[in-house]
Amino acid sequence: MRRNQVAVVGAAETTRLGVIPDMSQMQLHADAALNAIEDAGLKISDIDGVATAVETPQQIAHYLGITSTWVDGTSVGGCSFMLHVRHAAAAIEAGLCKTVLITHAESGKSNIGRTPRMIGPDSFNGQFELPYGVTTPASMFPIPVLRYMKTHGITHEQIAMVAVVQREWAAKNPRATMKTPITVEDVLNSRMIAYPFRILQCCLVTDGGGALILTSAERAKDFKKPVYILGTGESVETPMVSQMETFDSSRAFRTAGPLAFREAGITHKDIDHVMIYDAFAHLPLYGLGDLGFMPHSETGKFIADGHTRPGGKLPVNTNGGGLSYMHSGMYGMYALQESVRQMRGIAPAQVKDAKISVCHGVGGMFAASGTIIFTNQT
Amino acid sequence: MAEAKRARPVPTPETQHYWDGAKAGELRLQKCDACAKTYFPPRPFCPGCGSRKVSVVKASGKGKLYSYVIHHRPAPGFTPPYAIAVVELDEGPRLMTNIVECEQTPEALQLDMKLEVTFEKLDDDISLPLFKPAKG
Structure with missing residues (x-):
């Protein structure tokens, strides 16, 4: 295109x-x-x-x-x-x-x-995943994260920082659901949902x-x-989280993302603003790695060092994300809305002079992916 | 009121051999006669090369813990907290499972620990492959 x-x-x-x-x-x-x-x-x-x-x-x-x-x-x-x-x-x-x-x-x-969204007992998911006690996305989406952490040397504290940083962005947004500041300690002491993830690492329900x-x-x-739409990419992998090619990375992410970058004809240093669909706190790490911003092994440190927070060199999830802004179930539309607001220059936490925005989404549990790159320049 | 049970799988024509195997106490995979890929879930053709010449093979039942969560929310047939795990079989494919005969804690559940298959009978037709820490 x-x-x-x-x-x-x-x-x-x-x-x-x-x-x-x-x-x-x-x-x-x-x-x-x-x-x-x-x-x-x-x-x-x-x-x-x-x-x-x-x-x-x-x-x-x-x-x-x-x-x-x-x-x-x-x-x-x-x-x-x-x-x-x-x-x-x-x-x-x-x-x-x-x-x-x-x-x-x-x-x-x-x-x-x-x-209603039903999973039949005779589908692949119904035969090979449901009998093992998976229920909500919280019981499935974090399944890859322990392997990702072990492979790439990511710590619990680093992933907790995703929630802390996004709350900082949400605090600037009058429409955000959760605005009270939180610390890494708050995240790691919040109610356990599906180890290693606690409630503050899971998306809102709105x-x-x-x-x-x-x-x-x-x-x-x-x-x-x-x-303007500068570049686009998409891919699907598998409806079953257990059948991903690897837990170290998402094939759908690393297919869709680079496709959009190639179409846009840009490199990572051209990017002013990033949205990475955060149904759960590990997704921005997968996104930064699979979209080629940095090796996966550096994603945790990059966020923990504050580079994605307000004032950081790569603003990510500036509306507060699915963790703090809102998450009705299919959050991709709200990520797109924030990218458009940033490109129009009207976002509550506006990134000054932002000209190019990357908006990356996930569907299912790493089942699908779409990347849109926007610009306000003709 | 009857106690809620875990979700029961309903076999389809292409998965029947897997569930027949589980009922007989065997973990059955498929192997491509053309390219030698061993794969799961069951399909009457190879997802690697598309060949329809495939064989059902008995797996060793051995593997290692690839990843997991410990779910703390209620689910029919489970007492939280319980681990939902993915095992990587020695033959290559991975499958979702539960880990039995093991504490459901991060300390007890170490990634890459060796596991072996065991079967839980749900009813006369369905037995479910589960995994336990390997002996020795």
Whole structure:
């Protein structure tokens, strides 16, 4: 795909984030979508492409009253929206549609009108993982981390710092769920969930949504502050965490990330801002290593030394992340929203003069990955 | 009220030999006749080279502890805290399992410790491969 041919011209989250028991999941979709359409200065009738995950595009199109010429129902977990951005950019460039709406919503906390996600007892996961007592993502996602720590020489204190640093970013964000400062000691003394991870190393559970509007860069010139898509990548590996090629790294990450960097034609020193989907505290380490910012063996020290915190040389997860900002279940959309805010120059914890942002997402338990590189430069 | 039991796997045509093996007290893998890759989970073709010429082989049942979590939350059929582990078999493939006959603590569960298979009978049709610390 060619660089800077497509731009984000509308971006918004739901009016409220957190606990929203008075709205169904579909209402949250519509609230985010209408906010994004308004942000772009468009009307519903201007939208001719629809992408969403978990819910189907026809549910969204019907609910909002959209007549579409292109849809994408890719549903690979929390990074589905990164893949939607990639697919929408290709579709717009190919002329399949002109203006795409990508929506996410999840009543993750309140469970109102939520689409169930079931694992059949005759599926691979049902036969070879569920009988061993896996339940929530917290029981599965951290399974690789002890091996990662042993291979790369990462300490418990270093991984605890991920949560500490992200709380520092969250403290600057009025919409963040958790803003009270925490220490490494607080993290390592918090309630044990799935050793080695404690509650402060696990994502929040909240309600909310977000939406993006994409169009061609040529049309984008007429909109306020378009954010261009410089490079994209995606990959999937396995639905079973136990079947990853290795726990020392994520194959989906190290396929998607470099693809996006090559497409963008940039190197790591060009990057001003990074989002790495943090459902759990080890993900920023995997992300920094697999995206080639540094060897995996240096990721823990890099974070512990404060390089990703406010004022550090590589700002990471500047909204507070899934650990402190919000996490409705599929957090990728909120990472994308923060990258767009940073590129528009309107983020609550704005990185001064940021010109290029990398937004990296995970789906399932390292099952899928999507990387989008944004820029505000034409 | 009956006590909640652990999730019971339901075999499919391509996995039946695995569960038949477990019922007979054997851990069965598959090996490609063309490229010699040993693989898991069960499929009637090699995920390495695509050949449909594959054989079912009996695994040694020996391996080492690759990684794990100790889950502290409730789950049907389990008393927390309990370890959810991944074992790397001597033949190469890895599988999820639980570690039995061993304290469920970080001190007792050392990465790379040697393990051997054992089977827990769930009912007349399904026995589940579990692992325990290897003797000697």
